[in-house]
Amino acid sequence: MTQDGGKGNKGQDKKAQQYGVTPQSVDFNDWYNEVVKKADLADNSPVAGAMVVKPYGSALWENIVRWLDDRFKATGHESLIFPTLIPMNFIAREADHVEGFAPELFTVTKIGTEELAEPYVMRPTSETIIGHMWAGWLNSYRDLPFLHYQWGSVFRAELRTKAFLRTSEFYWHEGHTAHADEAEARAEVRMILDLYHEFCRDILALPVVRGEKSASERFAGAVSTYSIEGMMRDGKALQSGTSHYLGQAFSRAFDVKFQTREQKEDYAHTTSWAISSRIIGALIMTHGDDAGLMMPPNIAPIQVVIVPVGRKDNFDEMVAEGERLAAQLTQNGVRVKVDRRDGVTNGFKYNDWELKGVPVRIELGPRDLEAGVVVVKNRNSDEKETLERDLAVGGMVERLEGIQAWLLKRATDFMLENTVTVDSYDDFKAAIEDGKWVRAFHCGDPESERQIKEDTKATVRNVPLDDAEFFAEREEGGVCFHTGKPAAYGKRILFGRQY
Amino acid sequence: MTQDGGKGNKGQDKKAQQYGVTPQSVDFNDWYNEVVKKADLADNSPVAGAMVVKPYGSALWENIVRWLDDRFKATGHESLIFPTLIPMNFIAREADHVEGFAPELFTVTKIGTEELAEPYVMRPTSETIIGHMWAGWLNSYRDLPFLHYQWGSVFRAELRTKAFLRTSEFYWHEGHTAHADEAEARAEVRMILDLYHEFCRDILALPVVRGEKSASERFAGAVSTYSIEGMMRDGKALQSGTSHYLGQAFSRAFDVKFQTREQKEDYAHTTSWAISSRIIGALIMTHGDDAGLMMPPNIAPIQVVIVPVGRKDNFDEMVAEGERLAAQLTQNGVRVKVDRRDGVTNGFKYNDWELKGVPVRIELGPRDLEAGVVVVKNRNSDEKETLERDLAVGGMVERLEGIQAWLLKRATDFMLENTVTVDSYDDFKAAIEDGKWVRAFHCGDPESERQIKEDTKATVRNVPLDDAEFFAEREEGGVCFHTGKPAAYGKRILFGRQY
Numbered sequence: 001m002t003q004d005g006g007k008g009n010k011g012q013d014k015k016a017q018q019y020g021v022t023p024q025s026v027d028f029n030d031w032y033n034e035v036v037k038k039a040d041l042a043d044n045s046p047v048a049g050a051m052v053v054k055p056y057g058s059a060l061w062e063n064i065v066r067w068l069d070d071r072f073k074a075t076g077h078e079s080l081i082f083p084t085l086i087p088m089n090f091i092a093r094e095a096d097h098v099e100g101f102a103p104e105l106f107t108v109t110k111i112g113t114e115e116l117a118e119p120y121v122m123r124p125t126s127e128t129i130i131g132h133m134w135a136g137w138l139n140s141y142r143d144l145p146f147l148h149y150q151w152g153s154v155f156r157a158e159l160r161t162k163a164f165l166r167t168s169e170f171y172w173h174e175g176h177t178a179h180a181d182e183a184e185a186r187a188e189v190r191m192i193l194d195l196y197h198e199f200c201r202d203i204l205a206l207p208v209v210r211g212e213k214s215a216s217e218r219f220a221g222a223v224s225t226y227s228i229e230g231m232m233r234d235g236k237a238l239q240s241g242t243s244h245y246l247g248q249a250f251s252r253a254f255d256v257k258f259q260t261r262e263q264k265e266d267y268a269h270t271t272s273w274a275i276s277s278r279i280i281g282a283l284i285m286t287h288g289d290d291a292g293l294m295m296p297p298n299i300a301p302i303q304v305v306i307v308p309v310g311r312k313d314n315f316d317e318m319v320a321e322g323e324r325l326a327a328q329l330t331q332n333g334v335r336v337k338v339d340r341r342d343g344v345t346n347g348f349k350y351n352d353w354e355l356k357g358v359p360v361r362i363e364l365g366p367r368d369l370e371a372g373v374v375v376v377k378n379r380n381s382d383e384k385e386t387l388e389r390d391l392a393v394g395g396m397v398e399r400l401e402g403i404q405a406w407l408l409k410r411a412t413d414f415m416l417e418n419t420v421t422v423d424s425y426d427d428f429k430a431a432i433e434d435g436k437w438v439r440a441f442h443c444g445d446p447e448s449e450r451q452i453k454e455d456t457k458a459t460v461r462n463v464p465l466d467d468a469e470f471f472a473e474r475e476e477g478g479v480c481f482h483t484g485k486p487a488a489y490g491k492r493i494l495f496g497r498q499y
Numbered sequence: 500m501t502q503d504g505g506k507g508n509k510g511q512d513k514k515a516q517q518y519g520v521t522p523q524s525v526d527f528n529d530w531y532n533e534v535v536k537k538a539d540l541a542d543n544s545p546v547a548g549a550m551v552v553k554p555y556g557s558a559l560w561e562n563i564v565r566w567l568d569d570r571f572k573a574t575g576h577e578s579l580i581f582p583t584l585i586p587m588n589f590i591a592r593e594a595d596h597v598e599g600f601a602p603e604l605f606t607v608t609k610i611g612t613e614e615l616a617e618p619y620v621m622r623p624t625s626e627t628i629i630g631h632m633w634a635g636w637l638n639s640y641r642d643l644p645f646l647h648y649q650w651g652s653v654f655r656a657e658l659r660t661k662a663f664l665r666t667s668e669f670y671w672h673e674g675h676t677a678h679a680d681e682a683e684a685r686a687e688v689r690m691i692l693d694l695y696h697e698f699c700r701d702i703l704a705l706p707v708v709r710g711e712k713s714a715s716e717r718f719a720g721a722v723s724t725y726s727i728e729g730m731m732r733d734g735k736a737l738q739s740g741t742s743h744y745l746g747q748a749f750s751r752a753f754d755v756k757f758q759t760r761e762q763k764e765d766y767a768h769t770t771s772w773a774i775s776s777r778i779i780g781a782l783i784m785t786h787g788d789d790a791g792l793m794m795p796p797n798i799a800p801i802q803v804v805i806v807p808v809g810r811k812d813n814f815d816e817m818v819a820e821g822e823r824l825a826a827q828l829t830q831n832g833v834r835v836k837v838d839r840r841d842g843v844t845n846g847f848k849y850n851d852w853e854l855k856g857v858p859v860r861i862e863l864g865p866r867d868l869e870a871g872v873v874v875v876k877n878r879n880s881d882e883k884e885t886l887e888r889d890l891a892v893g894g895m896v897e898r899l900e901g902i903q904a905w906l907l908k909r910a911t912d913f914m915l916e917n918t919v920t921v922d923s924y925d926d927f928k929a930a931i932e933d934g935k936w937v938r939a940f941h942c943g944d945p946e947s948e949r950q951i952k953e954d955t956k957a958t959v960r961n962v963p964l965d966d967a968e969f970f971a972e973r974e975e976g977g978v979c980f981h982t983g984k985p986a987a988y989g990k991r992i993l994f995g996r997q998y
Contacts, residue, residue: 043632046589047582047619048610052632055577055647062578079561081552083544083668084583084621084652085605090545106584107609108621111547111656112602120546122583122607122621133542133551142842148554152652153583157610169582343641 020351023290028234033163035284035292039356042163049161049168053277056356057164059301061171061277065151067203067299068173068275071195077147077175082129084152085120090128093253097127100220104156106168122155127221127246127272130176131254134268138178140259144268145188146178154276164281165238165499172276178256178268182247185269186224189243192273193226196241197469199275204283205296205407206230207415208240209470209494211462216446219272223247229461229494231415232285235435237461237496240282243273281499286411293357294379296407297400303335304396305358307349309365315342322364325374328393334400354379359403362392380406419471421492425482428495432458437496439471441478444488452482452495461494519850522789527733532662534783534791538855541662548660548667552776555855556663558800560670560776564650566702566798567672567774570694576646576674581628583652584619589627592752596626599719603655605667621654626720626745626771629675630753637767639758640679644687645767648674653775663780664737664998671775677755677767681746684768685723688744691772692725695740696968698774703782704795704906705729706914707739708969708993710961715945718771722746728960728993730914731784734934736960736995739781742772780998785910792856793878795906796899802834803895804857806848808864814841821863824873827892833899853878858902861891879905918970920991924981927994931957936995938970940977943987951981951994960993 021034036042041057053061072079085108092098106122109115123129134146151173158168175192179185193210200206208228218225222244230240251257251267260266287294297303306326308318322338329336337358339349346363353361363375363384374392377384380403387395419437422428431438433456442448442460453459464471471494478487520533535541540556552560568578584607591597605621608614622628633645650672657667674691678684692709699705707727717724721743729739750756750766759765786793796802805825807817821837828835836857838848845862852860862874862883873891876883879902886894918936921927930937932955941947941959952958963970970993977986 043635045582046586046628046631047584050582050584052582053580055579058578058580061580078554079557080554081557081560081670083546083549083551084654085546085549085668087545103611105609105611106607106619108605109608110604110606110618112604119609120605129545132545136542155583169584171580 021290021292021355024233024288025290028285031288031290032281032285035288035355036163039293041280041284044163047168049158051161051163051167051169053171056301057280060280060283060295060299063299063301064275064279065173068199069151071199072149072173072175075147075191075195077149077177080148080150081152082123082126082133082150084123086123086126086129088119088121090132091121091124093128094221094250096249097221101125101156104158106155106157124154124156125272125274126150126154126174127176127250127270128254131250131256131270134178135255135257138256138258138268141180141261144178144180144258145184146176146268147188148177149173149175162281162499164284165278167277170277172274175271175273177271178251179270180258180260180266180268182245182269185271186245189224189226189245189271189273192271193228193241193243196228196243196273196275200228200230200240200279201408201469203296203298204279205298205404205411206240206282206286207408207412207470209462209464210468211464211494213242213462214444214446214449214460214493216449217460217462219244221246221249223249226465227462229496230282230286231411231418231437231496232282232499233288233414234285235418235437235496237437237494237498238278238282238285239461239498240279241273241275244271246270246272278499285499287357287407291351292355294407295357295359297359297404300357300359301335302337302356302358303400304329304337304360304362305353306336306338306362306364307346307353308338308340309346309363314366318364318366318369321369325362325364325389325393329396332393332397334396359400360396378403380410415470419494423479423481428452428458428481429456432456432495432497435497437461437494439492439494440481441475441487442489442493442495443480443483443485445483445485448480448482457497458495459498461496461498463489463493464491520789520791520854523732523787524789527784530787530789531784534787534854535662538792540779540783543662546667548657550660550662550666550668552670555800556779559779559782559794559798562798562800563774563778564672567698568650570698571648571672571674574646574690574694576648576676579647579649580651581622581625581632581649583622585622585625585628587618587620589631590620590623592627593720593749595748596720600624600655603657605654605656623653623655624771624773625649625653625673626675626749626769627753630749630755630769633677633767634754634756637677637755637757640760643677643679643757643767644683645675645677646687647676648672661780661998663783664777666776669776671773674770674772676770677750678769679757679759679765679767681744681768684770685744688723688725688742688770688772691770692727692740692742695727695742695772695774699727699729699739699778700907700968702795702797703778704797704903704910705739705781705785706907706911706969708961708963709967710963710993712741712961713943713945713948713959713992715948716959716961718743720745720748722748725964726961728995729781729785730910730917730936730995731781731998732787732913733784734917734936734995736936736993736997737777737781737784738960738997739778740772740774743770745769745771777998784998786856786906790850791854793906794856794858796858796903799856799858800834801836801855801857802899803828803836803859803861804852805835805837805861805863806845806852807837807839808845808862813865817863817865817868820868824861824863824888824892828895831892831896833895858899859895877902879909914969918993922978922980927951927957927980928955931955931994931996934996936960936993938991938993939980940974940986941988941992941994942979942982942984944979944982944984947979947981956996957994958997960995960997962988962992963990
């Protein structure tokens with residue numbers, strides 16, 4: 001985002017063809033950046049590290065927000081809105097927390113012409129200010145649990161930024177809950193992790209591995225951090241959501257205490273959890289192909305695009321017919337758009353919608369109209385089908401379900417095919433170098449993790465849970481591939497390079 | 500918000516009774532602050548001038564957002580997300596704009612440990628950065644119009660703050676559109692003003708006056724500013740939404756130009772418009788009474804509350820029965836809550852829901868259950884009705900519509916009764932002192948406005964449009980009540996004290 005999205009922006013697509021993007025196999029990074037721009041998802045901004053989310057990206061994010069928000073409410077959570085600013089001294093109150101975030105903080109030192117004695121920071125996350133407020137709201141165990149969340153921006157300075165994946169300002173929900181005991185808090189952490197897993201699998205068609213982070217990869221201040229990890233098409237991992245058990249650390253720092261059922265005083269056990277706008281990066285990098293994006297139908301802003309292919313003298317008539325067809329599909333709950341643009345060729349339109357990843361395209365020409373048929377093309381296939389119009393309309397929901405399932409299967413197969421099991425450091429290094437994920441026994445020593453990272457750029461992604469959908473098998477008695485010490489965790493754990 | 504909402508918060512309601520709030524007639528300001536707190540709408544925060552919006556307030560805001568957002572989309576607008584920060588030099592580029600906002604700016608001077616050569620400000624509004632981005636996106640008249648909006652926070656330092664009404668951080672949508680000519684831009688400005696008017700009248704039950712601001716009350720940088728003005732129950736006005744025609748000023752400052760149909764170069768004509776979280780303040784202060792809030796059913800987070808009134812031995816049974824009743828109402832599209840709390844008295848619950856302004860309360864006791872009846876009470880009435888259960892369920896939608904209409908009528912009558920027509924400065928001063936709005940002829944001289952404000956704290960609210968719902972009559976030949984000069988505007992205009 002350091003390059004400005006303003007005037008300097010026009011006509012710069014060197015490697016890409018007129019309509020297309022650099023193929024993934026040629027340069028995955030260029031492919032990504034071009035897709036983000038050309039699909040109208042986001043643009044660079046004049047603010048260091050921040051992006052502008054454009055209409056198509058914003059519509060996608062709104063769908064994500066709506067699904068999650070409905071589920072948060074359905075599971076008893078309440079939304080609140082906390083200030084964007086946090087007094088600097090709050091951040092400092094939890095020792096690990098400040099160490100983790102200090103280098104990334106945006107600091108407000110002035111309001112109007114007045115220099116502030118006590119600066120504010122733009123929130124990198126809100127545990128501290130929420131803890132402070134909770135202290136005022138909490139009296140008795142009867143008040144608990146607090147099941148809170150908010151949607152908003154957070155701010156963490158990034159040197160090397162990449163739209164959606166790593167931006168200085170990003171968008172998320174942050175869940176914050178407080179409980180009377182550890183068991184209830186840990187159940188919440190797990191429930192949310194499972195909710196995230198379900199969302200990724202069923203809505204975004206992203207297979208993800210549920211697991212616990214190693215100590216050195218924990219959230220700043222957490223007792224336990226759980227994550228869902230997905231594999232991108234270049235083999236790198238992307239941490240797609242996190243759920244933290246914070247113990248009583250923040251409660252002690254902010255005096256979040258209550259009278260227990262037994263009339264004693266205790267500190268609340270708290271949790272926090274988040275999925276951010278980087279999930280859009282995961283979606284792009286999991287489902288794309290050389291032609292651009294592939295939007296999972298269950299989240300796609302546009303599920304079906306209708307392209308009227310008339311000539312000048314009957315274009316308006318074809319558009320009107322397209323609108324009628326769209327109305328039929330809309331009645332069936334399908335999200336449809338009619339491409340009314342004139343002044344661009346049909347070829348341009350086709351490429352444009354392929355690039356934007358719209359799951360189904362319907363072409364509607366005058367001869368098709370006469371014959372009572374339409375031409376249907378799925379984004380994940382090269383074939384065009386000519387179908388009776390009613391059949392095309394009637395089968396659309398099922399067709400979209402088919403594409404959704406196809407995307408999940410493709411991504412799952414890819415992840416499984418690109419994960420290897422190793423028992424030596426040489427094999428480990430070769431696999432990582434080859435862009436794979438690795439399953440291996442590890443001793444759990446943070447110093448060993450540090451060394452591995454230095455050598456290979458690979459880190460522990462997570463320790464898959466016993467009931468994680470993937471890589472969950474328990475295997476006792478293993479030996480660390482790196483140190484030769486006895487394995488921790490009672491199972492092979494997951495390593496990979498990450499975004 | 501300068502007082503902290505944290506630990507200092509507990510047990511401070513001096514004037515109010517155990518359950519209630521200070522009556523409006525005793526102290527409107529205390530009434531407002533107590534209602535905001537006790538109804539769980541918002542709390543003070545440890546950040547100067549910022550509030551915390553609590554669950555009930557957040558649910559209300561979400562309903563507001565959803566209605567407006569649907570309408571923006573239905574009228575062809577697209578959402579985007581722009582950065583929260585703006586380079587300081589952007590603000591300075593439009594002369595009136597910087598003069599208007601400079602004293603209120605939150606300035607970021609540091610990221611991590613690095614002092615910034617060019618500081619950022621937290622956006623007070625986004626015309627400048629959006630103009631900058633548009634310059635990069637706009638080439639030809641074919642690209643226009645841009646019909647954009649975003650939801651988010653903005654930041655304007657406030658010395659004396661008041662929840663929802665005046666906070667340093669507040670929540671809003673800001674619409675920003677760009678057009679090829681003035682007529683289209685002005686039509687947009689008007690369309691949005693009418694949309695706001697409809698929203699206030701039909702959803703929030705707020706009668707508002709559509710009109711144009713006088714020159715001295717315009718938005719910083721605008722050619723024309725239109726507003727909707729509502730009357731609070733203390734007679735003060737609250738500007739509840741604004742829609743601005745910005746001419747080409749921001750386009751020139753940010754180089755937002757395009758090739759016209761005639762192959763010439765021109766600057767876009769831009770607009771901006773907003774309704775913010777202060778509309779919640781308007782809602783509270785328009786519809787409340789001595790017992791607390793009165794939520795208009797069309798926006799109420801909870802339209803019907805069911806209070807099971809069992810004793811210890813049958814309370815669970817009554818709650819279960821309440822859930823069955825709730826399910827029936829939910830099926831009819833009614834938003835219902837069952838009050839499952841034990842450990843508080845029925846009287847406490849009744850007062851609590853009255854204070855929160857829930858439009859209808861249903862009481863459900865064991866004897867009612869046997870008799871097949873329920874007790875129903877409307878928030879806007881002192882009477883309880885005993886109704887056959889099916890009748891109560893079947894008539895609920897109509898009942899809610901009746902309450903909605905009652906609220907609009909009460910507010911409209913109040914506004915009309917408390918607006919007086921005057922022709923002399925003495926009458927003007929007396930009316931303003933008496934908490935009225937005034938309709939009067941005015942010469943249009945900004946210096947006269949300034950003097951009137953200094954004398955009376957009253958300002959021009961707006962010049963009602965010819966088709967404003969209220970106070971629209973044209974009357975030629977009037978004489979200014981203040982200067983004796985010929986009247987401008989061709990009609991009486993609206994003065995009042997304001998929030």
